[in-house]
Amino acid sequence: MLQSAQIARRQSEIRQQLAELAAKDSPGDDETRQMDELDREYRSNESRYRAALVAEDDERREAGAELETRTGSEWSTLVGQFEVRQAALHLDEGRALDGATAEVVQELRSAGGYRGIPIPYEALELRAGETVASGTPDPVTTRPIIDRLFPESVAGAMGARMVNVPSGQQEYPVTTSNVSAGWASSETGDVAGPTAYATTDRSLKPNQTLGIQMQLTRRTMKQAAGIEEAVRRDMRGAIMQEMDKAVFQGSGGSGEPLGVVAGASTYGITETAIDATASWSAFRAAVTRFLTANAAGSPGGVRVLIRPEVWDTMDAVIFDDGSGITEYDRLVGTVGSVNLTSNGLAAPVGSPVESNALLTTTAGGQSPIFVATWGAVDMIRDPYSDAASGGLRLTGLVTMDVSVSRTAQLEVLTGLQ
Structure with a gap:
């Protein structure tokens, strides 16, 4: 849980306890002391709450920038690992897509409608190179x-x-359009309109x-x-x-x-x-x-x-x-x-x-x-x-x-x- 959320929850508990103590007509010495301690904690938590919001805002900005950069690079990496062979086998045999190919197909389908x-x-x-799984038996050398x-x-x-x-x-x-330019013909003359x-x-x-x-x-x-x-x-x-x-x-x-x-x-x-x-x-x-x-x-x-x-x-x-x-x-x-x-x-x-x-x-x-x-x-x-x-x-x-x-x-x- 975020630090600001924890402080906000504690502030709510303090307000509830203070409300119960303030409702008493003649509080005792212990209750008066407890109200003073809760009041000091409440005022201290206000400063901590503002500081936590500032710190978390910076963290959110950094995380957002990292996410934007990472999203583009991750997409390029996924597309680089896309296997057309998997798509063909899925259409031919119903073989399930896996790995980067499955993620790319899922992302594209969420962005638009496709029949296939x-x-x-x-x-x-x-x-460069092949994207065929290694170790596949191939008794005949195929050029x-x-x-x-x-x-x-x-x-x-x-x-x-x-x-x-x-x-x-x-x-x-x-x-x-073309921008017109022209010189003033005299001291009081107008330039080009x-x-x-x-x-x-x-x-x-x-x-x-x-x-x-x-x-x-x-x-x-x-x-x-x-x-x-x-x-x-x-x-x-x-x-x-x-x-x-x-x-x-x-x-x-x-x-x-x-x-x-x-x-x-x-x-x-x-x-x-x-x-x-x-x-x-x-x-x-x-x-x-x-x-x-x-x-x-x-x-x-x-x-x-x-x-x-x-x-x-x-x-x-x-x-x-x-x-x-x-x-x-x-x-x-x-x-x-x-x-x-x-x-x-x-x-x-x-x-x-x-x-x-x-x-x-x-x-x-x-x-x-x-x-x-x-x-x-x-x-x-x-x-x-x-x-x-x-x-x-x-x-x-x-x-x-x-x-x-x-x-x-x-x-x-x-x-x-």
């Missing part, structure tokens, strides 16, 4: 499983900000759901080599591939979010038609537009996203015959980063064959693109499709959305031949 087993996105990261080939995510490389929303929707107010502070709300809504299906045979579930890491990598790669495609090419219909390049006109992003062979001068002009609009402080703050075919064309054209520097070398040597993708941008079409490119920049610490995910991956079992063979069919549901911040931080180049 919730899997945190952090658990899909690539890990590491070869993963499917997925492109590395380019959304993050282009400055997209990943946001995880527990529930509901989120809005990001982005400043769109005020400009209204205006913002535009960029909303992220949980209206799009991505599904990832995985099929595990009975033999796969029983073998002891590499399943945990293979499942994690395969899920991560599938989500990454579709997320990159949706961020840039999403149609905005048929359940897809509206992508940055495909929905440039809807977002109000500047689209510049090049309609000529891809060259450094076309990208240089776009970088100049960023600089004049104060969207970038230097060419090094601009990121570029192109198709491999555009790289092939630019790298084959010599910019300076004497030095052997190509058009692509000039681009790479000037801008902040050049990212190649065959998944984030549509394949070249037309005659002559033409492609698009995207340029982004981060202005004032504000990311050009928002990519939101809700909660965790909801892992659901299909008990019927593979029941005859004893296999396990899993479906992972991911809710996500895409939006942009300031349109001045993005530009699309079209007609790169």
Whole structure:
């Protein structure tokens, strides 16, 4: 019990005893002496009570700060020990979850509703080593499983900000007004008038759901080599591939979010038609537009996203015959980063064959693109499709959305031949 609570209880007992003694018409010498002693103790306890409250308040503050720090670190530790294998076995055989995996699942379920087993996105990261129990008999040496080939995510490389929303929707107010400044034309003249502070709300809504299906045979579930890491990598790669495609090419219909390049006109992003062979001068002009609009402080703050075919064309054209520097070398040597993708941008079409490119920049610490995910991956079992063979069919549901911040931080180049 807290010291303050003990003192408060004793004070209540003293008041009760004093009330009984004070009710007597003619108290004796012993009773008078007892009242004096109780009165002195009561006054002494008042000082002790105030001191105990001060000390306990400091202890509470220290404990609260420790709890806040410990909560974040403990969650990271638990997620680091999360085993996707346990989730799969729970859905397949009904095996009980234990350890860190059980704690993470319980915590996620308390924060939101899931039909199956919730899997945190952090658990899909690539890990070194295996999380398979040691000592498991394995009579046949099984080589590491070869993963499917997925492109590395380019959304993050282009400055997209990943946001995880527990529930509901989120809005990001982005400043769109310009502050006016001007000199007084005379001693009594007025300076420039005020400009209204205006913002535009960029909303992220949980209206799009991505599904990832995985099929595990009975033999796969029983073998002891590499399943945990293979499942994690395969899920991560599938989500990454579709997320990159949706961020840039999403149609905005048929359940897809509206992508940055495909929905440039809807977002109000500047689209510049090049309609000529891809060259450094076309990208240089776009970088100049960023600089004049104060969207970038230097060419090094601009990121570029192109198709491999555009790289092939630019790298084959010599910019300076004497030095052997190509058009692509000039681009790479000037801008902040050049990212190649065959998944984030549509394949070249037309005659002559033409492609698009995207340029982004981060202005004032504000990311050009928002990519939101809700909660965790909801892992659901299909008990019927593979029941005859004893296999396990899993479906992972991911809710996500895409939006942009300031349109001045993005530009699309079209007609790169």
